[in-house]
Amino acid sequence: xxxxSDNLIKDKNPPALQIRNLKKTYDNGMVALNGIxxxxxxxxxxxxxxxxxxxKSTAIGAVCSLVNKTSxxxxxxxxxxxxxxxxxxxxIGLVPQEFNFNIxxxxxxxxxxxxxxxxxxxxxxxxxAEALLKHLDLWDKHKQKARNLSGGMxxxxxIARALIHNPKLLILDEPTxxxxxxIRRSMxxxxxxxxxxxxxxxxxxxxxxxxxxxxxxxxILDNGEVIENSNMKQLLSHLQTERLVFDLKEPMATLPSxxxxxxxxxDANTLEIELDKNSSLNFVFDFFNQHNIQxxxxxxxxxxxxxxxxxxISQNNKEKVxx
Amino acid sequence: xxxxxIWIAFKAVFIKEVLRFSRIWIQTILPPxxxxxxxxxxxxxxxxxxxxxxxxxxxxDYIVPGLIMMSVITNSYSNVVSSFFSAKMHGNVQELLxxxxxxxxxxxxxxxxxxxxxLGVGAVVTVVALFFTDLNIQHPIMTLLVVILTSFLFSTAxxxxxxxxxxxxxxxxxxxxxxxxxxxxGGVFYSVNMLPPFWRDVSLFNPILYMVNGFRYGILGIxxxxxxxxxxxxxxxxxxxxxxxxxxxxxxxxxxx
Numbered sequence: 001x002x003x004x005s006d007n008l009i010k011d012k013n014p015p016a017l018q019i020r021n022l023k024k025t026y027d028n029g030m031v032a033l034n035g036i037x038x039x040x041x042x043x044x045x046x047x048x049x050x051x052x053x054x055x056k057s058t059a060i061g062a063v064c065s066l067v068n069k070t071s072x073x074x075x076x077x078x079x080x081x082x083x084x085x086x087x088x089x090x091x092i093g094l095v096p097q098e099f100n101f102n103i104x105x106x107x108x109x110x111x112x113x114x115x116x117x118x119x120x121x122x123x124x125x126x127x128x129a130e131a132l133l134k135h136l137d138l139w140d141k142h143k144q145k146a147r148n149l150s151g152g153m154x155x156x157x158x159i160a161r162a163l164i165h166n167p168k169l170l171i172l173d174e175p176t177x178x179x180x181x182x183i184r185r186s187m188x189x190x191x192x193x194x195x196x197x198x199x200x201x202x203x204x205x206x207x208x209x210x211x212x213x214x215x216x217x218x219x220i221l222d223n224g225e226v227i228e229n230s231n232m233k234q235l236l237s238h239l240q241t242e243r244l245v246f247d248l249k250e251p252m253a254t255l256p257s258x259x260x261x262x263x264x265x266x267d268a269n270t271l272e273i274e275l276d277k278n279s280s281l282n283f284v285f286d287f288f289n290q291h292n293i294q295x296x297x298x299x300x301x302x303x304x305x306x307x308x309x310x311x312x313i314s315q316n317n318k319e320k321v322x323x
Numbered sequence: 324x325x326x327x328x329i330w331i332a333f334k335a336v337f338i339k340e341v342l343r344f345s346r347i348w349i350q351t352i353l354p355p356x357x358x359x360x361x362x363x364x365x366x367x368x369x370x371x372x373x374x375x376x377x378x379x380x381x382x383x384d385y386i387v388p389g390l391i392m393m394s395v396i397t398n399s400y401s402n403v404v405s406s407f408f409s410a411k412m413h414g415n416v417q418e419l420l421x422x423x424x425x426x427x428x429x430x431x432x433x434x435x436x437x438x439x440x441x442l443g444v445g446a447v448v449t450v451v452a453l454f455f456t457d458l459n460i461q462h463p464i465m466t467l468l469v470v471i472l473t474s475f476l477f478s479t480a481x482x483x484x485x486x487x488x489x490x491x492x493x494x495x496x497x498x499x500x501x502x503x504x505x506x507x508x509g510g511v512f513y514s515v516n517m518l519p520p521f522w523r524d525v526s527l528f529n530p531i532l533y534m535v536n537g538f539r540y541g542i543l544g545i546x547x548x549x550x551x552x553x554x555x556x557x558x559x560x561x562x563x564x565x566x567x568x569x570x571x572x573x574x575x576x577x578x579x580x
Contacts, residue, residue, distance in 0.1 A: 064421045068579050086324060086423035094421050100414030102343075109342070116335020117422035119328025161418070 014078030016042045016169050016200035017063065022072035024058050024224075032058040034224040035072070040202060040217070042077075042168075045195045047211035047232070048204045049309060050221035056204045057097060059221070060173055064094045076169060090118065093167030095158045097174045097204075103147035107138065110146060111161050118165035125164060132160040136190065152183040159187070163194075170194065171202045176210060188214060212236070212305040220312055227316045235308060243301035244284070246271045249294035256291045258283075272301060324423050332424040333432050340436025344402055351402070351440060352447060355394040359448045362390050363455040366512065378514055378545045387452045388539040389511030392473065394448045396506060396531065399441030399474040401498060403433050403481035408494050411485065416578060426572040430482060430565070437478025438471065445470060458542060465550060466541030472557040473534040477502075479564040486568070486577045505531045510539075515547045530556055 017040040024033040033055045040046045050056045061067030063074055065085060074081040076088045101110045108129055115125025133139040136156040141149060146157060155175055162170060172191070176184045184207075192214065195201050205211050211218065211232075218235060220228040228235065251268035260283045262274040271293075273284060288295055324332065344351040367383030377385040410416040419429050452458065460466055480497075488494045509531030515523045526532055537553030540546035546553075571577070 066417055066420055066579060068575050086425070089421060089423040092421065094417075096414070096417065098414055100417050102410070102413065102415045104346070105339075109339075113335050113339050114418055114422070116338075117332050117419055117424045119324050119331045119423070121331060122335075 013042060014075070015039045016044065016077060017202070018073075018075040019059070019063070020073045022059065022062060022074065023070045024055075024062060024067060025070050032224055033062070033069075033072075036221070036224070036226045038219055038226060038229065040200065042200055043195070043198060044200050044217055045192075045215045046200075046202045047215035047218040048202055048221065049208070049211060049218060050204075051313060054221040055224040056221055057173060058224075060094070060171055060202075060204070064092055064171065065089060090165065091168045093162035093165065093170045095155075095162045095170070095172045095175050097177065099154050099158065101146050101154075101157065101161065104145055106143050106145055107133070107149070107157055108142040110157065111164050114161045115164040120165060128164055128166075129160065132163055136160050137186070152179045155179055156183075156187070159190075167199070169200045169202070173204050174206060175203070176205065176207060184210070208306040208309055218305075220309065222313055222316045228312050232305075236305065241274050242277050244273045244275060244298055245301050246273065246288075246298045247296045249296050252293070256287075258287050260287070324425065329425065329428055332422070333428050333435075336419070336424070336429060336432025337435045337439070340402075340406060340433060341439050343406060344436070344440045351398070352444060355398060355444045356447045356451050359390055359394055360451050360454075362386070363452060367455055378543070380543055380545070381456070383456050384543065385539075386512055387456060387458065388542045389509075389535045391445050391448050391452065392470070392535050392538045393506050393511055395441040395445040395470055395474050396477050396534070397498065397502065398444040399437040400477040400481040400484075400502060402440040403437035403478045404485045404488070404494050404498075406436065407433055407482055407485035408488050408491075411488075411578065420575075420578060426569060430479070430568050430572060433482055434475060434478040437481060438474040441474035441478065442470065445474075460542050461544035462541045466538060469534060469537040469541055469553060469557070472554075472561065473538070476534075476557060476561050476564065479561065479568055482568050483564060483571065486571045489577075505529050506535075508532075509535045510547060511535055530560060533557070 017038065019036060019038040021035045021037060022033050023031075023035050025031050036055070036059060038059075048056050048059070058067055062069045063076070063081070065081070065088075074088075076091050079087045079091070081088045105113075108126070111129040111132065112122060112125040115128065116122065120128070130139065130142070133142050136159060138153060138156050138160065141153060146154065149157060155178075159172075159175065175191075176187055179187065188210065191201060191203075203211060203215060215232055218228070218230065218232050219226050245266065248269050248271065252265075252271075253268070255263060255265055255271075257263065260279065261276070264272050266272050275281070275284065287293075363383065366386060371382035371386075374382040376382065407416070410419075449458070484494065484497050508526065509529050510526070515526045515532065518526060533548050533553045533556045536546040536548040537550060537557075540548075540550055540553070
């Protein structure tokens with residue numbers, strides 16, 4: 001079935017995921033999703049961001065049939081989840097936030113069994129599992145029980161499991177949480193390759209650098225609502241200022257002021273400068289030279305997406321308070 | 324999913340279940356064999372000699388069908404309840420919930436796993452019983468049908484228990500406080516015809532009595548209950564519990580929120 005999924009897509013180019021007015025209220029009255037709309041095109045690498053409790057995992061759960069939605073429609077490659085649930089499920093691969101495999105099972109069995117649930121013959125599932133595990137550098141562990149794997153290996157196991165049926169839409173819920181930088185970067189490369197090969201990817205992450213580097217489009221959820229949904233480049237171009245941090249060679253007691261940018265102490269050895277994004281850095285260095293300030297090093301205070309994310313969440317909270 | 328894919332999905336769930344209890348055979352297969360050996364030695368040989376005959380059979384011969392059935396019931400039930408509850412608690416039930424495997428196949432896969440363990444343990448206990456007595460099965464087809472249907476029924480019941488259970492305590496409440504008393508009072512060790520009329524009538528409300536006696540009829544050819552009553556009860560309860568389990572799965576109760 002997974003092999004034929006290309007033929008099952010109704011329209012020529014329906015969105016990979018189309019969500020309309022999706023609402024979820026839990027039994028305890030908590031509103032997790034308050035009517036979200038989202039369209040993710042085929043081939044996209046989409047970032048779904050939000051603070052803890054914003055509704056990201058609930059939205060993903062609803063798409064993957066793990067959470068019963070209260071109302072709204074979800075279509076995957078043109079197929080309505082309410083009417084063609086099995087078809088929709090066959091398109092999706094999920095890498096959940098928590099490790100959710102049987103830790104007492106061998107690695108290979110976890111993946112081969114998952115293939116079976118999608119109707120893939122055991123022999124074929126084994127062949128695919130071998131290829132995936134080799135690609136993810138886990139093949140030498142395939143006979144080991146999952147509990148013996150490190151955190152990074154467990155994450156890669158979940159990616160391999162999610163890919164066994166060649167899903168057209170891969171949803172990754174914080175796939176690199178707790179993974180060291182080396183493995184994280186190798187996972188980025190792998191995911192980019194998958195995306196280039198045509199798999200639509202939805203990524204939630206707390207590493208905004210990851211989202212900024214990998215994703216083409218982005219939505220930000222806050223309190224169960226989509227407060228931003230746009231192209232990553234366009235979104236970052238809205239940032240008007242950039243914040244830079246300078247480490248001083250010697251501590252300073254008083255701070256000269258500038259008309260061209262804002263300057264303030266972080267501490268006696270560190271300066272923070274807020275600069276208009278169109279301004280030249282030369283102004284800053286001229287300023288340092290004029291005041292005989294010796295700089296050891298400089299860096300961005302936060303990455304740009306993080307800057308935007310914080311601003312947007314804060315703005316949304318202010319709007320809610322004023323309403 | 325096509326029929327072929329559905330069959331593959333069923334096999335995947337079933338194989339996973341069989342491998343699960345086979346891997347931990349010291350916890351799943353061995354204990355019933357030891358427990359039943361003790362029953363045969365103490366109740367069959369030592370106490371049984373003093374009791375003499377029951378229903379025209381030596382006491383040890385009389386209790387063998389009930390003891391086999393007791394191990395089939397408890398193992399079928401506990402296999403599914405522990406396996407599905409663990410899958411729910413550790414989250415790996417999501418592997419199935421996100422897949423296109425139909426709910427009925429998920430249920431049948433787990434139930435088939437429970438039946439496999441129930442019958443496996445039943446076979447081991449039967450072999451143990453052969454060390455203490457000879458078994459001349461009077462009605463082999465009925466014996467087989469009753470044991471399979473009973474195992475199926477209690478596997479399904481275990482599945483429902485697992486869906487509702489929110490802690491390991493809840494997993495153990497039904498086997499300890501309901502299943503075990505009903506089994507002991509279900510005519511495993513005695514004929515209900517020995518009871519005063521009032522308690523005999525009360526015993527007729529115990530469904531396990533019908534299964535134990537149906538199985539005893541298959542093996543020994545004697546029973547306190549008619550085979551028709553046994554099969555009627557089995558089919559009614561299976562239909563009822565299976566429908567409830569499918570309803571719970573399709574609504575995602577205890578699983579999807």
